[in-house]
Amino acid sequence: QKEVEQNSGPLSVPEGAIASLNCTYSDRGSQSFFWYRQYSGKSPELIMFIYSNGDKEDGRFTAQLNKASQYVSLLIRDSQPSDSATYLCAVRISGTYKYIFGTGTRLKVLA
Amino acid sequence: EAQVTQNPRYLITVTGKKLTVTCSQNMNHEYMSWYRQDPGLGLRQIYYSMNVEVTDKGDVPEGYKVSRKEKRNFPLILESPSPNQTSLYFCASSLGTVSYEQYFGPGTRLTVT
Numbered sequence: 001q002k003e004v005e006q007n008s009g010p011l012s013v014p015e016g017a018i019a020s021l022n023c024t025y026s027d028r029g030s031q032s033f034f035w036y037r038q039y040s041g042k043s044p045e046l047i048m049f050i051y052s053n054g055d056k057e058d059g060r061f062t063a064q065l066n067k068a069s070q071y072v073s074l075l076i077r078d079s080q081p082s083d084s085a086t087y088l089c090a091v092r093i094s095g096t097y098k099y100i101f102g103t104g105t106r107l108k109v110l111a
Numbered sequence: 112e113a114q115v116t117q118n119p120r121y122l123i124t125v126t127g128k129k130l131t132v133t134c135s136q137n138m139n140h141e142y143m144s145w146y147r148q149d150p151g152l153g154l155r156q157i158y159y160s161m162n163v164e165v166t167d168k169g170d171v172p173e174g175y176k177v178s179r180k181e182k183r184n185f186p187l188i189l190e191s192p193s194p195n196q197t198s199l200y201f202c203a204s205s206l207g208t209v210s211y212e213q214y215f216g217p218g219t220r221l222t223v224t
Binding site for chain 1: 142144146152153154155156159161167169170192201210212213214215216217218
C-alpha cells in the first residue's frame with residue numbers, strides 16, 4: 001500500500017515567520033508531487049507542484065523535493081493569519097494515474 | 112471562468128435510494144477523478160478517468176460507479192447508498208498528460224440515513 005505521511009499538527013507559527021511543512025512518501029518511483037491548501041469546509045486549492053529534485057519557488061511559497069530521501073516540503077515565508085489552513089501533500093503514483101494524499105497538516109499563524 | 116462544478120452541493124438521502132452526483136469541467140481536461148474525504152482518513156481516490164470511455168478504480172471504489180461519455184462530464188453514481196458512504200465528495204480534473212496538477216470542484220456533502 002502506497003503511503004503519504006504528514007504530521008497532523010497543529011503547527012503554530014507567529015505572523016511573519018517561516019512555516020515549514022513536511023511530507024514523506026513510500027513509492028520510490030513517484031515523479032509528481034503537489035501541495036494543496038484547504039480551508040475548513042472548502043475544496044483543496046493547488047499551491048505548488050514539483051516534479052524535479054531541488055527547490056521551486058513561487059511568491060512566498062517554496063517546494064523542496066528530495067527523491068533520494070523520499071520527502072517533499074513546503075516553506076511559507078512571511079506567514080500571514082490568512083495562511084491558517086490544512087495543507088495536503090499529494091503524490092502521483094509512478095506508472096499510474098492514481099494519486100495518494102496525506103491526511104494534512106493544520107497550520108495556525110498567530111497574529 | 113475555468114472551473115470544475117459539482118451538483119448538488121448538499122444531499123441528504125436514505126439507504127438504498129440511487130443517486131447521481133454530477134461533475135463538469137470547462138478546461139478541456141483529459142483527466143477527471145472522484146475523491147471522498149473523511150475525518151482522519153484524508154482524501155481517498157474513488158475512480159478516475161484518463162479520457163472518454165476510459166475509467167479505472169482508485170483506492171475505494173466499492174459501492175460506486177462512474178461513466179465518461181463526454182470529455183467534460185464525469186458523474187458519480189451510487190446505486191444503493193449506505194450510511195458508510197456519508198462523506199464529503201470532490202471531483203477534480205487535470206490536463207492528464209505532461210501536466211498532472213489537479214483542480215478541484217467545490218465539493219458535495221452527502222448524508223445517507
